[in-house]
Amino acid sequence: MPSFDAIIIGTGQAGSPLAGRLTAAGMKVAIIERNLFGGTCVNTGCTPTKTLVASAYAAHLARRAADYGVVLDGPVKIDMKKVKARADAVSGASRDGIGNWLGGMENCTVFRGHARFLDAKRVQVGDEVLTAGKIFINVGGRAILPEIPGLADVPHLTNSTILDLDAVPEHLLILGGSYIGLEFAQIYRRFGAKVTVFEPGPHLIRREDEDISQAVSDILTAEGIDIVVSAVNLAVAKAANGGIAVSHDGSNGLKTVTGSHLLVATGRRPNTDDLDADKAGIALDAHGTIIVDDALKTNVDGIWALGDCNGKGAFTHTAYNDFEIVAANLLDNDPRRVSDRIPVYALYIDPPLGRVGLTETEAKKTGKNILVSTRPMTRVSRAIEKGETQGFMKVVADADSGEILGAALLGTGCDEAVHSLIDVMYAKRPFEQVRRGVHIHPTVSELLPTLLAEFRPA
Structure with missing residues (x-):
C-alpha cells in the first residue's frame, strides 16, 4: 500500500498548484486524474470557450469592416474546422503543460484512473490503494440535465x-x-x-x-x-x-x-456521486456539494475540498484562491478564509460584463444608505473611438462609510476596468480616493473617477 503525505484527487485549477506547493515544502504527494489534466477550465471551460469568443469577435469585426473604412471583398466565411482546431490547440498546449509539469515534479507521483474513498485515509485508484494523512478533493463539476419532458x-x-x-x-x-x-x-x-x-x-x-x-x-x-x-x-x-x-x-x-x-x-453539479465519499464519512448537501468550513476543511479531519465541488464559487479564479487559502493555512501560518473573498466574475459576451460585490438589489436589502451612479458607454471616449458603445457602467456604494459595495460594468474593456474597483474594495478604501485619481486617457478606466463623482441616493 503506497503511503504519501498527501493525496490530491483532481488536477484542476486548485489541485495542480497545490501539488507544487506541497512538494516544495518537502511532502511526498500523490495526485490522481481520471480524465484530462487541467480540469474544466483548460478542457471545457475558459480556455476553449474564450478561444471561440475570439474567433467569433474576429468574424463580427470583419463584417463591420466598412464602418471603419476598411473594404473587404465578398462575404465573411467561417471555416469551423479551423476554428475548432485552433481552440483544440490552445487547450491542448495548456493541458500538456500541466501534465508535463506534474509528471516532472520532484516528490510527486501521478496516478491515472478513477479515485474512490475506502475510508478517511485510503483511496483506491484501479488496483492501487493509496494512503495519506492529508487528502484534498478537487474533482470539479459537470452539466446538469434537467427533468424536461422528452x-x-x-x-x-x-x-x-x-x-x-x-x-x-x-x-x-x-x-x-x-x-x-x-x-x-x-x-x-x-x-x-x-x-x-x-x-x-x-x-x-x-x-x-x-x-x-x-x-x-x-x-x-x-x-x-x-x-x-x-x-x-x-x-x-x-x-x-x-x-x-x-x-x-x-x-x-x-x-x-x-x-x-x-x-x-x-446549471452544473459537483462530480461527487461516484467518489464514495460516504465511506470516508464526508458530509455532502442535497446537491452533492461537499460541505466545508471557512478554511475549506470538510467535517472529516485531514480532508479538504477545493474548487467547484465545494460550492464556494464555480470559477477558475475562486478555485485557484481555494488553493491559496489551503496553502496559506497549512504552510505559511497565514489564517486566510473564504469569507475574506469578494465575489467577482464576468460574462464573456461582447462587450463583456465585469461584476464585483453586491448588485443594487442586494445592496438595498442591507438596510444601508445606498448611493448609485451610472454612465452609458456612449459617454466613454474609448468606446466611441472603437465604435463599440453598447452597455453601461453602474457602481453602488454606502453613503455613510464611502465603501464601494458593488459594481456592474457592461461594455468594451469592462472585464479589465472592473479590477480598479476590485482593488479598492480589497484595500477597504473609500470611493473618494478613486474619484481623486488621475487615470490615463483615452481608456475605459478613466471614466471611473467621473462615475464616482455622480452618485445619487438609490
Missing part, C-alpha cells in the same frame, strides 16, 4: 460536447439564459447560426439587476438572437423534419420552435 429522447449538447462541433449548426436552440448559454449563443450567431435562447425566469442572468439583464438582452437581440423569457413548462421532442422541437407556454398559449441542435445550459 429531453432524454433527443440528441442534445452540453457545454462540453458542443466543443466537438466542427460545423456551424443551422439553428441552435439553447435551454438556459445565463453565462454559459449566452456566451455560446453569441459565438454561434456570429459564426452564422440562427440562435434561440429559452430562459424560464422573467429575465436573463437572473442573479443580475434587471437593468443589466435588459442591456445584455438588447445587445444579443440586436445581433439577431431570439430570446424567450418566462419560458415555462418546457418540453422537447423530435421534429417531423428530423430536427428538434422545443415547446413552452407563452403569453398567448403553447409556442414551439424547431431547430437543428439543442444545447442544455441549465
Whole structure:
C-alpha cells in the first residue's frame, strides 16, 4: 500500500498548484486524474470557450469592416474546422503543460484512473490503494440535465460536447439564459447560426439587476438572437423534419420552435456521486456539494475540498484562491478564509460584463444608505473611438462609510476596468480616493473617477 503525505484527487485549477506547493515544502504527494489534466477550465471551460469568443469577435469585426473604412471583398466565411482546431490547440498546449509539469515534479507521483474513498485515509485508484494523512478533493463539476419532458429522447449538447462541433449548426436552440448559454449563443450567431435562447425566469442572468439583464438582452437581440423569457413548462421532442422541437407556454398559449441542435445550459453539479465519499464519512448537501468550513476543511479531519465541488464559487479564479487559502493555512501560518473573498466574475459576451460585490438589489436589502451612479458607454471616449458603445457602467456604494459595495460594468474593456474597483474594495478604501485619481486617457478606466463623482441616493 503506497503511503504519501498527501493525496490530491483532481488536477484542476486548485489541485495542480497545490501539488507544487506541497512538494516544495518537502511532502511526498500523490495526485490522481481520471480524465484530462487541467480540469474544466483548460478542457471545457475558459480556455476553449474564450478561444471561440475570439474567433467569433474576429468574424463580427470583419463584417463591420466598412464602418471603419476598411473594404473587404465578398462575404465573411467561417471555416469551423479551423476554428475548432485552433481552440483544440490552445487547450491542448495548456493541458500538456500541466501534465508535463506534474509528471516532472520532484516528490510527486501521478496516478491515472478513477479515485474512490475506502475510508478517511485510503483511496483506491484501479488496483492501487493509496494512503495519506492529508487528502484534498478537487474533482470539479459537470452539466446538469434537467427533468424536461422528452429531453432524454433527443440528441442534445452540453457545454462540453458542443466543443466537438466542427460545423456551424443551422439553428441552435439553447435551454438556459445565463453565462454559459449566452456566451455560446453569441459565438454561434456570429459564426452564422440562427440562435434561440429559452430562459424560464422573467429575465436573463437572473442573479443580475434587471437593468443589466435588459442591456445584455438588447445587445444579443440586436445581433439577431431570439430570446424567450418566462419560458415555462418546457418540453422537447423530435421534429417531423428530423430536427428538434422545443415547446413552452407563452403569453398567448403553447409556442414551439424547431431547430437543428439543442444545447442544455441549465446549471452544473459537483462530480461527487461516484467518489464514495460516504465511506470516508464526508458530509455532502442535497446537491452533492461537499460541505466545508471557512478554511475549506470538510467535517472529516485531514480532508479538504477545493474548487467547484465545494460550492464556494464555480470559477477558475475562486478555485485557484481555494488553493491559496489551503496553502496559506497549512504552510505559511497565514489564517486566510473564504469569507475574506469578494465575489467577482464576468460574462464573456461582447462587450463583456465585469461584476464585483453586491448588485443594487442586494445592496438595498442591507438596510444601508445606498448611493448609485451610472454612465452609458456612449459617454466613454474609448468606446466611441472603437465604435463599440453598447452597455453601461453602474457602481453602488454606502453613503455613510464611502465603501464601494458593488459594481456592474457592461461594455468594451469592462472585464479589465472592473479590477480598479476590485482593488479598492480589497484595500477597504473609500470611493473618494478613486474619484481623486488621475487615470490615463483615452481608456475605459478613466471614466471611473467621473462615475464616482455622480452618485445619487438609490
